[in-house]
Amino acid sequence: MDIALVGIGKIAVDQHVPSIAASPDWDLTATVSRQGSVEGVPAFDDFDRMLEENPGIRVVSLCLPPVPRFDFAARALKAGRHVMLEKPPGATLSECGELENLARAQGLSLFATWHSREADKVDAAKAWLADKTLRSLTVTWREDVRRWHPGQDWIFEPGGLGVFDPGINALSIVTKILPVPIHLASAVLRIPENRQAPIAAALSFAHPGGARVACEFDFRQEGEQTWTIEAVCDEGTLLLTHGGGQMYIDGQPTGETEVGLAGEYPRLYAAMAALVRKGGIDMDLSPMRHVADAFLLGRRETVAPFDF
Known part of the structure; x- marks a missing residue:
């Protein structure tokens, strides 16, 4: 499946990009960032233009800070794309609930990841x-x-x-x-x-x-x-x-002993692929409720x- 990665910062470069590259489930076909990029992958600085020009991209993985994440996730869902959320899945519990309602209404997968x-x-x-x-x-x-x-x-x-x-x-x-x-x-x-x-x-x-x-x-x-x-x-x-x-x-x-984040992000991307295939949603917010x-x-x- 084609996937777009939004927010090319340290965690994206260190974990998301190599996990996608090593996965049999995904092809990284676009990135969106104001500053970062991935060699050999088309880079955009306008999220809506990326969505418009890439109708074949089924999934958007968001690595943005929590505050702007809701807006990007909602736009992706409204454009018919499945969404994967870096932790925490949003800035508030209410906006996470709204995203889940939107995903269910659209018949799309939504994944609040906890690496x-x-x-x-x-x-x-x-x-x-x-x-x-x-x-x-x-x-x-x-x-x-x-x-x-x-x-x-x-x-x-x-x-x-x-x-x-x-x-x-x-x-x-x-x-x-x-x-x-x-x-x-x-x-x-x-x-x-x-x-x-x-x-x-x-x-x-x-x-x-x-x-x-x-x-x-x-x-x-x-x-x-x-x-x-x-x-x-x-x-x-x-x-x-x-x-x-x-x-x-x-x-x-x-x-x-497994040190660092070894294996964590590859397992998350495998779980996202399974969710998309079965049409599932995983939005467990219990860690966020404690915060x-x-x-x-x-x-x-x-x-x-x-x-x-």
Whole structure:
């Protein structure tokens, strides 16, 4: 199937482009960006012109920041194209709901992707936890915004999510591996005095079985990056590291370690191809609901200014 990629930034170049190129399902036949391009692929700076001139493109994959994403997604759906959304799928829950309604009305596929759910050991962690008695689950997600979003001031503007841009990855794993739903009980949002979105956050959740569930997110980590989830159960302790790429049970590793985002985006594009073929929609918004609740319920603390 022919596919267009919109927004040629770091994540598109590093993950989307090579995943499409390696896939038997897709041919990248157009890009839309104000700045970036992909060698050998027709490049457009006008989205509507790309749609008009390429009626054979069935699918549009959107790698734009969250705030402008709704407008592009709605235009693509109204033009009869299936749509794949980079995480988070939008800037608000309401606009995501509107996109789903539009896709259903048009008979089109819509996919809110959560790439961290495709990390190598996430499914194994879900299976292990399915019949366990959870006592505590602790998420530690610390990374360097300067490394992953160099100079991207939009991430600290309204709608940019701040530290929840990576934090929502952790929440996407948690909402997949836990066998029961949880909801936010309290949050602390640490916001630089010169920014609009948090650079760090601490979250506490209510668990129906009484387990302690807590998350610590920080965008100021230097040196080694930390992406871990530890689940302490009556039957043993599970530890996910490398963002879900490695799993330990009671300190013993299970399988080989997959680092970085290895395998995650190829699996997302395979899932999108399956959705298009069967006419399906996947718009699970549970990770985004937790973030929205944190902004609703969280206590704000002002911290030192931050500049790239």
